[in-house]
Amino acid sequence: NAGVTQTPKFQVLKTGQSMTLQCAQDMNHEYMSWYRQDPGMGLRLIHYSVGAGITDQGEVPNGYNVSRSTTEDFPLRLLSAAPSQTSVYFCASSYVVPGLSGNTIYFGEGSWLTVV
């Protein structure tokens, strides 16, 4: 029972490099999302998806792309990494859009990204 799996757990990038943070869930959840966590800022929503083929922007989408080709996977792409993207990234999923019910939102263990 894997839940929400994020890879890699740690990554160091050089400014300007691109990379993809992977997120997979095995619970057949329709809703998936990406947050970033910065010291003193709490968690802020980057992008979310309410189902395969559907994505939308959150509070801080600039510099990030997402796609949802399958129900299971929701990768987050950094197109040209900047030091301001140094953060901890969390993927989360739930059965349906959170507002439809009090269904549990599951979080991955996080990906620590440093951009130098």
Place this chain on the structure above:
Amino acid sequence: GEDVEQSLFLSVREGDSSVINCTYTDSSSTYLYWYKQEPGAGLQLLTYIFSNMDMKQDQRLTVLLNKKDKHLSLRIADTQTGDSAIYFCADLNQAGTALIFGKGTTLSVSS
């Protein structure tokens, strides 16, 4: 816009009760959540409360909701050193599509 505020630090002694407070701005909130984050780990859902409830109890946890004042609290009875963590209050955004988190309250429990 929607906002969630919490105090940043709380220090208690083992065996005491801890009360973590949170205020939110969205009067149409339907669900409010408490998450726990231990060092180097992800977020673990502790409990949530539906907006038509005033109180919810789950073992050592008691959640109180005052909708008039838009105030939410989490009480941990008989606090243990294992309860040391960051506690996040979260509200649903108006569209119901995402959580809005407070900045987190760091709970430190001393023996």
